[in-house]
Amino acid sequence: MDLAAGPESGDATFERAQVDVGTSLVIDADEHLVRGAFFDSVEGQARFVAGAQVVSTAGPPIGDLSVAVREVMALIEAQTGFPLQPEDEHDTVPRAVTLTGQPVKPIRVAIVPTGAHPITTALAAVARSTHSIVYVLDAEIRTEDGVMSATLLENRARGFRPHVVVLLEGDRAQAEWASAVGTLGNMLADGTIEQMIVLASDDFQQHVIQTLGDAPNLTGLDPGQYETHEVAIALETELSGMYQERARNVPNPGLSGNWAYVSRLRAGDLSTRFIARRLEKSAASVDISSGTTINWSNVHTGGSLCRPDLDLHTHIRGIFGPRFEFARALLPFELSGEELANWVLNRASRPRVVAATPRDELIESALASAIVSHAWEDMANIASEQIEVLIGGPAFCCDAHPALGVLALLNGVQPTPLGGVVEVHLDPDGLLVAAGAVGESAPAVAADVIEHDVLAPVATVIVVEGEGVEGQLAVSGRLTYDDGESVEFEVPFGTLRRLDFADGDSGSLWLTCEPGFAVGGSNPGERMEFGQSVPLRGGEVGIIIDARGRPLEVEGESSAISREMVQRWYAELGIEL
Secondary structure, eight states, X not given: OOGGGGGGSTTGGGOOTTOOOOOEEEEEEOSSEEEEEEEEEETTEEEEEEEEEEEOOSSTTTOOHHHHHHHHHHHHHHHHOOOSSOSSTTSOOOSEEEEEEOXXXXXXXXXXXXXXXXXXXXXXXXXXXXXXXXXXXXXXXBOTTSOBOHHHHHHHHHHHOOSEEEEEEOTTHHHHHHHHHHHHHHHHHTTSOSEEEEESOHHHHHHHHHHHOSOTTEEEEOGGGSOHHHHHHHHHHHHHHHHHHHHHTOSOOSOOSSOEEOOXXXXXXXXXXXXXXXXXXXXXXXXXXXXXXXXXEOSSOEEEEEETTOOSSTTGGGGSSXXXXXXXXXXXXXXXXXXXXXXXXXXXXXXXXXXOSHHHHHHHHHHHHHHHHHHHHTTTTTOOSOOSEEEEOGGGOOSSOHHHHHHHHHHHHOOOOTTSEEEEEEOTTOHHHHHHHHHTTOHHHHHHHIIIIIOOOSEEEEEEEEOOOTTOEXXXXXXXXTTSOEEEEEEETTEEEEEOOOTTOXXXXXXXXXXXXXXXXXXXXXXXXXXXXXXXXXOSSEEEEEESOSSOOOSSTTOSSOHHHHHHHHHHTTOOO
16 A cells, blocks of 8 residues: 555545554665664554664675664663564564665666667666666776777776666667677676666567567567556666565575565655645755765645765765765865865775764764755656655764754755745654555555654744845744744844744744845745744744755855854754864
8 A cells, every 4th residue: 555645645644543553563674784663553553663783794704684684673672571583483573574775786777878868867866766787888998089989898897796787778879789799799798787677669679680680678668659657667677676686585584484574665755745745845856874864745736856875884885976065165174185085985994883973973064964965866767856754764863963964955955835834854763664665565654653753843934035245134033932022133144043932842933034035925025924824933942044045055156155154053953163
């Protein structure tokens, strides 16, 4: 059953009192961490009861995922007294056991277009909505005069080591097809490539069959006979199925009895779509673990992104590139490019190291923002920045400074909500993914957990859009609490202003934007009120007025925001430097 379909099918999904939710265990595993979440019935509702996480043992030196899985289950057993590792068939076990995450390595996909084709970008985008590392081999395999080189193709392909190659007929196929087929065919024959998907007209497909034979690891489709979205869906289905099969056959996951696998992308997508429909708002969820995942949805549609090659651990080198300087500019202290590069390389060589000092936490937070910003670019044709609910996973949760996670999310996604207001939620236990995973088979459980254990904002952010110079007044306002106390404030361009507004507080907020600045769809100079028709929701961080503009201009000599201004962001949010 589709969790996201719940609100559309009456309220059947939410008939909690009539549903025996039983107990559910979700294990979220990848090569970085193994996390467990245990759900049980509390006063007729499914609730998060206990959780634990340990360093993964899937990779070297142990190479056995079950070691970490059993350790997590033992920790949850100690908290609950519920036996999760039965000694015989008569022992009580959870009603539902689900494995999620990225328990096996992602699919490596190379897309090889023989010249330009309008579907290339769509294929790369849809491949990145699966647990796949995607490499489009185009300019890198061509000589200076634009001709495909068989030598360059082979060198690049062997260096990337793709499991799957998608060979696409482009506008140079007449000249390049035979060379590409011969080169890739040799790699298919020697086992370097596991599967080749040929997207071409019938004549070019026949050439492949004549050259390579009708092999079982060779499939084809004529994109000219279908709509672009149909071809994209076919590729997505193929890649998702491959990963699902690998995950279901993970050797010795440490789980007893019947267990199901739901991918992290699928689980996050189900939960994010449910939140969007339940709240009737656009929502996005973001996390960085072994790779980076983003899910986005509004009431009508949604999309997902997986970048296994971008994270803060084994794949932290992926930050080198266009967003590296963005990360450096977000730091509240001076750090040269060489110094930051050395920090990144040290983390890559010791990916299990945890940030142990405030300085390291600030560097990690800036890098997280840059990673999300870079990954979000791949969502440009799928998602909108008009996000009203933004949820950060465990990577954005710092017990000492929850505002640090809020700032990292705002810097990475840079939401521009249609109404000007975005609620930021932090999910330290990874419950959004865990709920989505169990929701594939038990949507009532997922609905309860999301509503009661996930949806609790730590901050409400009001985004002021517009351009100006540092220090120019952007917006002024007054926050009036229900007890009669009030706070008046002015927020210059390039700054943040935090207002105390805890969970359970109530009041109203008035804002007046200066010429050239606006909140949501308001007009410059228009007075806006928040908290009357729709109550303001506070949290541990409170209310943040974000008058830094969109996009954030923090890079380069022409930057509108100085290092000193960045330091004030942290100071205003109470983050110790």
